[in-house]
Amino acid sequence: MSILEIKNVSQEFGGLLALDRVSMTVDKGEIFGLIGPNGAGKTTLFNLITGIYRPTSGEVWFEGRSIGGLRPYRIATVGIGRTFQNIRLFKKLSVLDNVRVGMHSVSRAGFISAMLYTPWAVKRERVTREKSMALLELVGLEDKAIELAGSLPYGEQRCLEIARAMALDPSLLLLDEPAAGMNATEKEELLELIRRIRELGVTVLLVEHDMNVVMNICDRIAVLDYGRKIAEGAPEQIKNDPRVIESYLGVEL
């Protein structure tokens, strides 16, 4: 059963064709990998799915409805969470607050009820706090709840970003190079975290350069090169696909 369908999507920036008629389907509950050399269009595709760009042509369908061209905050509310390639945390806010912002669309307390300290708003605050702490426990950051997000070491910042994206209670989680800059131990923990996330019923779409991570955890993989999808299939197939090898390593002379 598919949760995300990308139908013949193209993305043009001026004269540059960043994505060229890309189509793929992500099934519910799987961990789907998206790989390819730098500049292949992976992050562009992510930005397209999450509404930062509007596709030049083609459609994006999520859980049976078209989401192409919706604003990013609407896409967040329909259940797609994401992390960013170069970590976009709210650096001057606390770790807990970062996750609580992620809960923005889930809680409903508005301006008036917040200013007036209404009992309803207070209760919503407590629920938000509990759920956010639970998410911090999921990623192992509960001890650092009151620390400034900007003061965390790099690997923990990535985990915090994942916790924030999970706060949306998403059905689909987009991870943009989550293992970048991590050491071997951190990568192990990351794999564990992604598995736990899958067990919670979340589908994961993952862009990653580290082949160990990708081959280890993905059910299926798609490969992009120069904006086109050049291969798709199980890890074993992709590993041995000559076109994939050629795109990464070049042609033997």
Place this chain on the structure above:
Amino acid sequence: MEAFILQYVDIYVLQIMVLIGINIIMALGLNLITGVTGQLSMGHAGFMSIGAYTSAILSVHFGMPFWFCLTAAGLMAALAGVFIGIPTLRLEGDYLAMVTIGFAEIVRVVFLNLDIAGRGMGLSGIPATTNFTLVWGLVIIIVLLNTGLLKSRPGRALYSIREDEIAAEASGVNTTLYKVVAFALGTFLAGIGGSLYAHYLTYISPQDFDFMRSVEYLNMVVLGGMGSIPGTILGTVILTIAPEVLRFVQDYRLLFYGALLVILMIFRPNGLLGDVRWVDVKRTWARIRGQALASSSSDS
């Protein structure tokens, strides 16, 4: 209340205290827009003048009761805030600042040429309905409302827009809506402040609301700490009192002022209380107490 205070201080000090109160209301409004949400507004005085003139005109020319004038002042300024906020949504930093400066100038020139506003002569004879109790009563209410707002979901949404707008959108925050609401709330407060100001001085003219005035309010927010309520209050108190205290170096006042800001930029670029969090204060206090206890027990 004023009679009570006058037993202890003279009327000059009382006036300063009232002005501090009005400035706090103005600065808290600007803090919401610029300090919390990160939208650089350098035209705050323009919204203040809309509030001041609305209130003054309604009471002088139409004889409306003060409460009506005060509320109308806030609402008119808020309307102007929305009017400016919506088309500028995509602008950032310097460009937004330019638009706000331009807007404030346009407002000033409009009032300069409006007959009902007294043109260059301004409006005098405004009923003196502002007093210490009213101003500080409003300050307390506004501080409470502000604190409630900033410690909760909508407040966090506003801070997140300042920190990283793209990440905020990806987290489900409707940044367009929230930026406009921040503008509306901040300018509402400016309108209230303007009305209080008009009914205190009983005379206003376009020169009262020039660019330098906008800069003064921005300084109060920046000096105190962007996004911090106690910081903004501290910055306002310091910068309202400073010109009075520095009267003795009258000629060198601007030099002093400039030096103060330079020192600040070197040692506390985020404002006096900008980086200070209540939780850090509590922890430091606990640590100091712990050390004091440890050293006193080793003495015995």
